[in-house]
Amino acid sequence: MQPERAFLDSGGPFAHTAVAYGSESGFLRRVQPLIAGALRESRRVLVVTSERGLDLVGDAFGSDARLIDRHPAEKWYAHPTRTLAAFHDYVRQRERPLVIGEPVWSGWTERQAREWVRYESVLNAAFAGVPVSLWCLYDESLALDHVPRTHPTELTGAGLRRSDRYVSPERFELPGDDLPLPDPPPAAVVTDFTLEELGRLRALVTDHARRVGMRRDLVASLVLSVSEMAANSVEHGAGHGRATIWTSGGEIVCEISDSGGGELDVPLPGYLPPEPGSPRGYGLWISRQLCDLVQVRGVDGELRVRLHMALD
Numbered sequence: 001m002q003p004e005r006a007f008l009d010s011g012g013p014f015a016h017t018a019v020a021y022g023s024e025s026g027f028l029r030r031v032q033p034l035i036a037g038a039l040r041e042s043r044r045v046l047v048v049t050s051e052r053g054l055d056l057v058g059d060a061f062g063s064d065a066r067l068i069d070r071h072p073a074e075k076w077y078a079h080p081t082r083t084l085a086a087f088h089d090y091v092r093q094r095e096r097p098l099v100i101g102e103p104v105w106s107g108w109t110e111r112q113a114r115e116w117v118r119y120e121s122v123l124n125a126a127f128a129g130v131p132v133s134l135w136c137l138y139d140e141s142l143a144l145d146h147v148p149r150t151h152p153t154e155l156t157g158a159g160l161r162r163s164d165r166y167v168s169p170e171r172f173e174l175p176g177d178d179l180p181l182p183d184p185p186p187a188a189v190v191t192d193f194t195l196e197e198l199g200r201l202r203a204l205v206t207d208h209a210r211r212v213g214m215r216r217d218l219v220a221s222l223v224l225s226v227s228e229m230a231a232n233s234v235e236h237g238a239g240h241g242r243a244t245i246w247t248s249g250g251e252i253v254c255e256i257s258d259s260g261g262g263e264l265d266v267p268l269p270g271y272l273p274p275e276p277g278s279p280r281g282y283g284l285w286i287s288r289q290l291c292d293l294v295q296v297r298g299v300d301g302e303l304r305v306r307l308h309m310a311l312d
Helices: 024-040 051-067 080-092 110-126 195-211 216-236 282-290
Strands: 014-021 045-049 068-072 098-101 132-139 153-156 159-162 189-194 240-248 251-258 293-299 302-310
Touching (some): 014 024, 024 045, 024 051, 024 132, 045 051, 051 068, 080 098, 080 110, 080 282, 189 216, 195 251, 216 240, 216 251, 216 302
Parallel strands (some): 014 132, 014 153, 045 098
Antiparallel strands (some): 153 159, 251 302
């Protein structure tokens, strides 16, 4: 799904470009021409960046700033898959929009940063062939090593150029992606289930979550995610599965394993929204939005889906 072309003027079917800047004046030099060009063509513009960046955009465009959809990055970039869904909804409902975004990057844990890097790669698959330009801002002082690998093109002081290090999302990997998941702790709760026992499994997860003090609204999200994954196991796998539940580091971890599942036959499972009207593909898509982290491994004929959710 690697796009074959990238367009500076947003006129092509798809463009995903990294935009480096080193100062506030550099920030404006990068974004002002892009926004001005889109507004002249009556295209919708979405800008997601820091509060200071939003103020700079507002001051630069004056009364025309009302034509720009602006959101603070701290709220927009709260969860990778939910952010992907929000961008998806925005892009699919508008004609040739211009999207300028700047993830937060600072303050994230290593695990969070990994998922955001993966998100930037997945964007290339999520919007391949869609008439949209995605311009990803970043402060060049951050020295983000992944940028050339997740963006087909880069805009620097020397101009627009194709990244010779770009990796298509289907082949993109981070260190450790190929390693097996660590074994659950000995104290983990383990139960087998079939289709007729999904109700019992939901009750078990609910009881465990409440006993360890999970917030009530999160309990419902966790139970829904586990139920979706367990239903996938029995409907599309061997007809039965195993659930393993434990608490670690302020979060509940629930793993659904299916000895008949093997490897998933779709690329980027759960990262891309199902096609409208599709009867399949919603379980992982929903679970990735509800959970803090979803890990999927298919090894030796066994498919393991591990769901992580913080207690509060």
